[in-house]
Amino acid sequence: MCGIVGLFLKDQGLQANLGYFLTSMLITMTERGPDSAGIAIYDSNKSTGVKITIQSEHPDNDFEIIRSRLAVIIDTAVTVVVNDTHAVLGMDMDKVNLARQVIGELCPNVRVMSVGEKIEIYKEVGLPKNVADRFSISTMSGTHGIGHTRMATESAVTTMGAHPFSTGIDQCLVHNGSLSNHNSLRRKLRRAGVVIETENDTEVGAAYISYKMQQGSTLQEALQSSLIDLDGFFTFLVGTKDGFGVVRDPIACKPAIMAETDQYVAFGSEYRALVDLPNIEKATVWEPEPATVYVWKH
Amino acid sequence: MQIIDLENKSLRELNAKLQAQSSSASQKVWEVLNPKGGHAIATGLNAPIDVTIKGSTGYYLAGMNQLATVRVEGSVGPGVAENMMSGCVIVEGDASQYAGATGNGGLLVVKGNASSRCGISMKGIDIVVFGNIGHMSAFMGQSGNLVVCGSAGDALGDSLYEAKLFVRGSVKSLGADCVKKEMRPEHLIILEELLKKSGSNAKPKEFRRYGSARKLYNFNIDNAY
Numbered sequence: 001m002c003g004i005v006g007l008f009l010k011d012q013g014l015q016a017n018l019g020y021f022l023t024s025m026l027i028t029m030t031e032r033g034p035d036s037a038g039i040a041i042y043d044s045n046k047s048t049g050v051k052i053t054i055q056s057e058h059p060d061n062d063f064e065i066i067r068s069r070l071a072v073i074i075d076t077a078v079t080v081v082v083n084d085t086h087a088v089l090g091m092d093m094d095k096v097n098l099a100r101q102v103i104g105e106l107c108p109n110v111r112v113m114s115v116g117e118k119i120e121i122y123k124e125v126g127l128p129k130n131v132a133d134r135f136s137i138s139t140m141s142g143t144h145g146i147g148h149t150r151m152a153t154e155s156a157v158t159t160m161g162a163h164p165f166s167t168g169i170d171q172c173l174v175h176n177g178s179l180s181n182h183n184s185l186r187r188k189l190r191r192a193g194v195v196i197e198t199e200n201d202t203e204v205g206a207a208y209i210s211y212k213m214q215q216g217s218t219l220q221e222a223l224q225s226s227l228i229d230l231d232g233f234f235t236f237l238v239g240t241k242d243g244f245g246v247v248r249d250p251i252a253c254k255p256a257i258m259a260e261t262d263q264y265v266a267f268g269s270e271y272r273a274l275v276d277l278p279n280i281e282k283a284t285v286w287e288p289e290p291a292t293v294y295v296w297k298h
Numbered sequence: 299m300q301i302i303d304l305e306n307k308s309l310r311e312l313n314a315k316l317q318a319q320s321s322s323a324s325q326k327v328w329e330v331l332n333p334k335g336g337h338a339i340a341t342g343l344n345a346p347i348d349v350t351i352k353g354s355t356g357y358y359l360a361g362m363n364q365l366a367t368v369r370v371e372g373s374v375g376p377g378v379a380e381n382m383m384s385g386c387v388i389v390e391g392d393a394s395q396y397a398g399a400t401g402n403g404g405l406l407v408v409k410g411n412a413s414s415r416c417g418i419s420m421k422g423i424d425i426v427v428f429g430n431i432g433h434m435s436a437f438m439g440q441s442g443n444l445v446v447c448g449s450a451g452d453a454l455g456d457s458l459y460e461a462k463l464f465v466r467g468s469v470k471s472l473g474a475d476c477v478k479k480e481m482r483p484e485h486l487i488i489l490e491e492l493l494k495k496s497g498s499n500a501k502p503k504e505f506r507r508y509g510s511a512r513k514l515y516n517f518n519i520d521n522a523y
Binding site for chain 1: 394395
C-alpha cells in the first residue's frame with residue numbers, strides 16, 4: 001500500500017511550520033504504511049556549504065569518530081549536528097566526495113541518506129509517529145518536504161529500504177506501488193555507472209530519474225520518460241532543490257490527491273492527510289491525471 | 299434530526315447506530331459532521347433513512363447500501379457505494395476511483411467528476427455522473443445503466459457484458475468489444491427517468507449509447523485453437 005505526503009509552500013510565512021504540517025500528514029497515513037517512515041525536508045536557510053545526512057545503528061560511537069577525525073583527515077571545517085540515529089554534516093561542496101570516501105573507511109556501517117545544499121532525509125523503521133518523534137520533525141522548518149509511510153512489498157523492512165530514496169544532489173523520490181522491471185533497469189543503470197545501493201525497486205526509480213536529470217533532462221522531462229521506461233505501478237513524488245514533481249502510471253490505481261491554495265501545494269495518498277492544512281476547505285482539490293506530469297518550482 | 303459529530307464519536311459508533319435502524323428505523327433523518335476524509339462512513343445501511351454527510355469522505359462511503367439515501371456535501375474517495383443493493387447515494391462533489399463498483403441496484407449520482415473505473419463490474423446499479431469519468435469505466439459491466447453528462451476517458455466499457463452506457467460528451471476511446479449502438483425509444487425513456495431522478499437538466503436526445511458487441515463473451519469457435 002504505502003502512504004505519500006508532500007507540501008510545497010508558496011507562503012514564506014508558513015515555512016516555520018513545515019515540519020509540523022508534514023508530521024501531522026505523515027501520521028494520518030500510518031494505516032497505509034506502518035513498517036517504516038521517512039521525511040525529506042528542504043530547509044530555507046541560505047547556507048553556503050553542503051549537507052551530508054548520515055545514519056548509523058551505533059550513533060554514539062560512529063558520530064564521535066566522525067566528529068573527532070573527519071575534519072582533520074579531509075582538512076576542512078566540518079559541522080556535525082546529531083539528531084538521534086542521524087547526523088547532518090556541513091562542509092564545502094568540493095570536499096563532499098572525499099568526505100564520503102573517508103566516512104566509508106572510518107565507519108563502514110554508516111549510511112548516507114542524502115547530500116545537498118538544502119535536503120535532509122530522516123528515515124527509520126517503526127510507526128510513523130515514533131519516527132517523526134525521534135527526529136523532532138515537527139520542529140523543522142523549510143520550503144518544501146515530502147514524506148512516506150511504508151508497507152513493504154518488494155524488499156525487506158530496513159532503514160535502507162525506507163523512503164525517501166536520494167540518488168542525486170538535493171534529489172529524492174518516494175513511491176507508492178511496485179516496479180516490475182527494476183532488476184533489468186538496475187543492471188542497465190549500473191552499467192552506465194549509476195550507484196544503486198539496495199535491491200529495492202523504488203531506489204531504481206529514483207536512480208533512473210537522477211540519471212535522466214544528470215543527462216540534461218529537466219524534472220518534467222525525466223518524469224515524462226519514466227512513463228515509457230518504467231513498468232509497474234507507481235505514484236511518484238520527486239523532490240528537488242527548488243520544488244517537487246508528481247507522476248502516476250497510466251493505470252493509476254495507486255491513489256493520489258492534491259490541494260492548492262495561494263499558500264501551498266499539498267499532496268496526499270488520501271484526502272484525510274490534507275484535512276488539517278490551513279484553509280483546506282477553500283483549496284482547489286483534484287486527483288492528478290494518469291500519465292501526466294505535474295511540477296511546482298519556487 | 300439526529301446529529302453525529304465524528305470529532306467526538308467513533309466511526310464504529312456512527313455505523314452501529316445507523317445500521318441499528320434496520321430493525322427499528324425510529325430515526326429517519328441523520329446528519330454527520332466532521333467526516334474529514336474518513337473511511338467506510340455510513341456503510342452497510344439497511345433501512346429507508348436519510349443521511350447527510352457534511353464534508354468530504356475517504357474510501358468506501360455508503361458501501362453495501364440498501365434502502366438508505368446517503369448524501370455527501372463534499373467529495374468522496376475510492377469505492378463510493380461499492381456493491382450497493384438499493385437506495386440512493388448522492389455526491390455533491392467529485393468521486394475517486396471505482397465509484398459504484400460491483401453495484402447490484404440503487405442509484406448513485408455524482409454531481410462533479412468521477413475518476414477511473416467508474417462502474418467497474420456493475421451488476422444492475424444506475425450511475426449518473428454530471429461531469430466526466432476516467433479511464434476503464436464500466437469495465438466488465440454486467441447490467442445497469444451508466445449515464446455520463448460529460449466525457450468519458452480511455453477504454454470505456456472494456457469487456458462489457460450487458461450494462462448500458464450513455465455518454466453526452468466525447469469518448470476518448472472504447473475498450474475491447476464495446477461499440478456505439480442505436481438509441482431506441484426504450485433507451486430514451488430510461489435516460490429521461492434517470493436524468494430526472496438525479497436532478498440533471500441534460501436532455502436524453504443529447505446522449506449516445508454504447509454497449510457490448512457480444513463477440514467477446516459468447517463462445518466463438520473461431521477463437522479456439
